[in-house]
Amino acid sequence: MRYLLLIYSEEPTQTPPQEQIEASMAEWWAYDEAIRKAGARLAGDALQGSPTATTVRVKDDGERVVTDGPFAETREVLGGYYLIDVPDLDGALEWAASCPGAKYGSVEIRPVMELGM
Amino acid sequence: MASGRAVDSVEAVFREEWGRLLATLVRWLGDFDLAEEVAADALATAIERWPVDGVPDRPAAWLLTTARRRAVDLLRRRQTYAAKLAVLRVEAERAAAEGNSAPPPQPDAIGDDRLRLFFTCCHPALGSEAQVALTVRYLGGLSTAEVARAFLVPETTMAQRLVRAKRKIREAHIPYRVPDAVELPNRLPAVLRVVYLIFTESYAASRGPELVRGDLADEAIRLARILFRLLPEEREVAGLLALMLLIDARRAARTDSSGGLVLLADQDRGRWDQAEIEEGRTLVVQALSGGRPGQYALQAAIAALHDEAATVETTDWPQIVALYNVLRTVAPSPLVDLNRAVAVAMVDGPAAGLALLEDAAAAGELVNYHLLSSARGALLEQLGRHVEAADAYRAALNAAGNQPERDFLRQRLDRAVRSGSAADGAQRPGR
Structure with missing residues (x-):
């Protein structure tokens, strides 16, 4: 059986001290290694923060409504995901807008954090 | 005296060339912050050098070369930017290969970069306030403090707004390019809306002691002129420029000597700016010709009818109602x-x-x-x-x-x- 683990947390308002970042990263690396070794990990990524989010909806008349930020309605719940690889946000907006989910609710676009760059 | 003149001309060049300079640097460097930093450095150098050496023949090209050198210096120092240095070199070579007379390219050949900058600053994935702030700051060349003053928010608030917006551009990879012909009709309205928002804020400030904010009106008109030069075929660009000129023509008559509001009916029409009205009327004709009129062209046509009338009573109100009837179908609000x-x-x-x-x-x-x-x-x-x-x-x-x-x-x-x-x-x- 496959499961999706969704990781929620409060976003820090300030950059934490370096040692705190390092301690936290060490935890994440240890977890990542453990889940890989166990053969349970299919995929996993960190996302850029919510200020980088863009939300797309498509109205009944086909008009595309793009908004800055993660603006799901409170009654909307996460229903699925696609991980895509396109050159830039416009490419992501195209796929988000043509996704049926944009018609029935909203599609939030979040850039995946590229680690080790 | 000589130095005073030189500083004045630095500022004139700065206002006129800042957008071009920044737009080209963003394309070369792919980094707003670095582009901004080296553009500001180049300006600072000009302020230092021009009073001594005289203003160069091609000030814009001089600024671009100076900024580019500064960028290369900075990139060499910042190891993490090594990859970007390579990009810079490739871009510079490509610019040369494209037939520009070697770096620095002719200012005329780089004008199009401002159009990219417009579309990046007014990208729908950015919030409306961010779009306006970015456009005024990066295409208009107002300093962060000036932008903050113009929109009556503290400078730190405006600085944060700009930082967040640039961060989103960078991290979400908002592209830096002009939309193709298929996308353009969907994307241009957002750009026009931002320019018009700048103007409407000037026309009746949402807060503060003044009714009309002339600095912002000038800025919006200047931005529309740039857009019109870059997209002369787009009738709504002509319409927007016409609309703003035809309304701005009444600026001097809209307030009395103590800054009080004067209604259209009571305005001294002799104080309306005839040059702006003439220019606006010519543009309206262009904006209305050759197809279904857009919302700015229609609004401009209405403004023109007001401007042409000698009094409120002799204004062609039936025609104005007719134009509003069309406007309601084109852009209901x-x-x-x-x-x-x-x-x-x-x-x-x-x-x-x-x-x-x-x-x-x-x-x-x-x-x-x-x-x-x-x-x-x-x-x-x-x-x-x-x-x-x-x-x-x-x-x-x-x-x-x-x-x-x-x-x-x-x-x-x-x-x-x-x-x-x-x-x-x-x-x-x-x-």
């Missing part, structure tokens, strides 16, 4: 309904206008809009319904933003209250 109602009142009388205003109010969106209440007050007064007029002016006062508008509404309220009690007094003995 409660604001259009409000303005149409006022025009209908001029043609068919205050009762007809009032009925339409009540419809517009019932639609809900303008409930707290002071100009709706103010227009209701005026029509109710004309109908002799002074008590209701006073209520309408009170509602307008509760929602009005800038001081001259508030002062005006206060006067109207007092008048309605006086007329109301006079009417009561006159009626009482008869009852």
Whole structure:
């Protein structure tokens, strides 16, 4: 059986001290290694923060409504995901807008954090 | 004296060339912050050197070369930017290969970069406030402090807004390019909307002591001129420029000597700027020709009818109503309904206008809009319904933003209250 683990947390308002970042990263690396070794990990990524989010909806008349930020309605719940690889946000907006989910609710676009760059 | 002249010309070049300079640097460097830093450095160097060495023959090219050298210096120092240095070299070589006369390219050959910058700054994935701030800062060349002053927010707030917006551009990979012909019709309205927002904020400041913010109006018109030069075939760009010129032409007459609001009906039309009106009228014709007119062209045509009339009474109100009728189908909005109602009142009388205003109010969106209440007050007064007029002016006062508008509404309220009690007094003995 496959499961999706969704990781929620409060976003820090300030950059934490370096040692705190390092301690936290060490935890994440240890977890990542453990889940890989166990053969349970299919995929996993960190996302850029919510200020980088863009939300797309498509109205009944086909008009595309793009908004800055993660603006799901409170009654909307996460229903699925696609991980895509396109050159830039416009490419992501195209796929988000043509996704049926944009018609029935909203599609939030979040850039995946590229680690080790 | 010589140095004073040189500094003046630095500032003139700065205002004129900043957008071009920055747009090209962003393309070369792929990094707003670095582009901004080296552009500012180049300007600082110019302020130092030009008074001594004289202003170079091609100031823009000089600034670009200086900024580019500075970028290369910085990139060499910052190891993490090594990859970007390679990009810089490739871009510089490509620019040379594309037939520009080797770096620095001719300023004329780099004009198009500003169009990229417009579309990046006005990208729909950015919030409206961020789009406006980015456009005024990076295409207009206002400093962060000036942008903050223009929109009446603290400088730190504006600085944060810009930092967040640039971060989103960078981290979400908002592209830096001009949309292709297929996308352009979808993307251009956002750019025009941002320029028009800058203008409308200037026309009736949402807050503060002044009614008209001339600096912002000039800026919006300047930005529209740039867009018009870059996209001469786009009729709505011509329409927007025309609209702003035709409204701005009345700027001097819109306030009295003490800064108070003067209504269209009471303005000294001799003080309207005929040069702006002429330019606007020429552009309107262009904007209206060759297809279904857009919303800016229609609004400009309405503004032109006002500008051409010698008085409010001799204004071609039936034609204005007809244009609003078309505008309602092209770009329906409660604001259009409000303005149409006022025009209908001029043609068919205050009762007809009032009925339409009540419809517009019932639609809900303008409930707290002071100009709706103010227009209701005026029509109710004309109908002799002074008590209701006073209520309408009170509602307008509760929602009005800038001081001259508030002062005006206060006067109207007092008048309605006086007329109301006079009417009561006159009626009482008869009852």
